Amino acid sequence: MNEMIVMNEVSKVYTIGGENVHALNKASLSIRDGEFVSIIGPSGSGKSTLMNIIGCLDTPDSGEYVLDGQSIRAYSEKQLAKIRNKKIGFVFQSFNLLAKLTAEENVELPLIYQGTGYSERKKRVQEALERVELTARRHHKPTELSGGQQQRVAVARALVTRPSLLLADEPTGNLDSKTSVEIIRLFHELHKSGNTIVLITHDNEVAKQAKRILHINDGKVTEVA
């Protein structure tokens, strides 16, 4: 199987209050296409930085990061936006849906940014909403949906562009245990149908759901057997 993510001695240094903080310190990891991996680590471990770099929201100071065969270097803001749009589907802890748009419009948004035509857009949105079983509530706004439903809309939005990678940042963090199970089950289904999923969490129980667990601490990534 192909490598979806390859990180080779990636470092990221932030300067906070005149002090250099090594958020990532020569971190290396590799994730293959179709894998379901969770990355676990306490707060302050460099987890967020790792996610930002995997999600192309940020670029490494040194080291190499290859996503789906494409080396991510110090690209311009515009190029990074394009890569995010095409290759990555984000699922956030706080759902991050646009409150003024309906479920359907939220799901449609990445396709609009891609410049997809109207009929193709409608078809793909319909597909994505069917996938998360929310077709019936597609005209509702986020505030009219339950937490679990909102997160399913977010998953549909992540899926609609058929990304190389589904990147979930504490996707169950704002949900009760029952809906958490539902969302995790949805991830399992997506994994079965061939999606590569990276789940970032601090919760051991959630992390165990994945086939493979990576541990991050002090800016270094280690495999958990």
Add this chain to the structure above:
Amino acid sequence: MFVQSLKMAMKAISGNKMRSFLTMLGVIIGVIALVVLVSLVSSATDSITDQVSSLGNNLLSVSIMDDKENPLKLSEMSDISGDGEIDLVSPLAQANSAVKTGYADETATVYGIYPSYFEIQSLALDSGRMLKTADVENSCYVAVISYKGAEKMFGKTDAVGEKITVGGRSIMIVGVLQEDESMMSMFGSDISLYMPYTVVTRITGQGTAVNSFYASSVNTESMDDAETALENMMLKRFKGDSDAYSIVNQSSLMDTMSSITGILTVLLGGIAAISLLVGGIGIMNIMLVSVTERTREIGIRKAIGAGHGTIMLQFIIEALVLSLLGCAIGIALSWGIIELVTLVAGDTITFTMSASVVGIAVAFSVGIGLIFGIYPARKAAKKNPIEALRYDG
């Protein structure tokens, strides 16, 4: 992408109606100020210009300021009209005088003139006859009265043959002028009596010296030549002293007037443009607030693939829609106000919305939307997606 940005802008604007309206209010007021003020001034200018030019564009009026103890005599009038460039000449003796009939007791403006005066001033008869040269030569006690004057003094307009007492002398009305519907009728008294020059000078006791007279050129085109000819004649008559008299050219009067109203238009337009500018600053202010409030939205949009340009476009279009919507509402309201003013003003002046000022208002609004939209839009587009996603507003 443009259409989508427009849709998003409309959503953002309609999602916060009160704030959007208040933001637009600045532009609305600015546009109303600009369109209404400039339209009113230019309409008024057009009307006045029309009125003045209907008085005759070939009119020269001469006042003698200092006769150097050698006053202009009535007999000299024919010398002036004898010149090739000058067509008609009429001396003018004007006085306010108490007039009395069995019906009313009023003050009238009395004009002592030659018959040619009616032609120079383009006055037309409603009934009766004009003054004749014989009336002047024989100092006949006859008069032509204005339409309104006839109504006031006799209670009727067919006043021909009636008697009126002017300065203690009984004068017979021989003609009634047509009603003066021009705006100029608003100035001066309604009651005008036109009488032979010789009669008026006798009644007022001012002697036969001519202190002021009207002349007309052969046609409008030869106006300047006529003025030059008259100037030369006067200069010669008063031994080279150009301060002894003054010649007023109707068309130069109009030029002066139009340059004054031009300045007025620019001045009012400028003040209105400043209020539009203030409206633009209001837009920028609200856009800046909006960008901060929507930091998280911007973060989400960036995370799912909106680039710098896309975010920028969205916010610029939002600013543009705000300013253009304000402009459209302003123009609609201006139209209403101008219609209302026209209604109130009656038929003396027709106020119309000036198409060019509407164009300027639209162009100005677009400019303001762009100029005051760019800064907030850049601020939005430059936001770091990671920080923006973390923003808790």
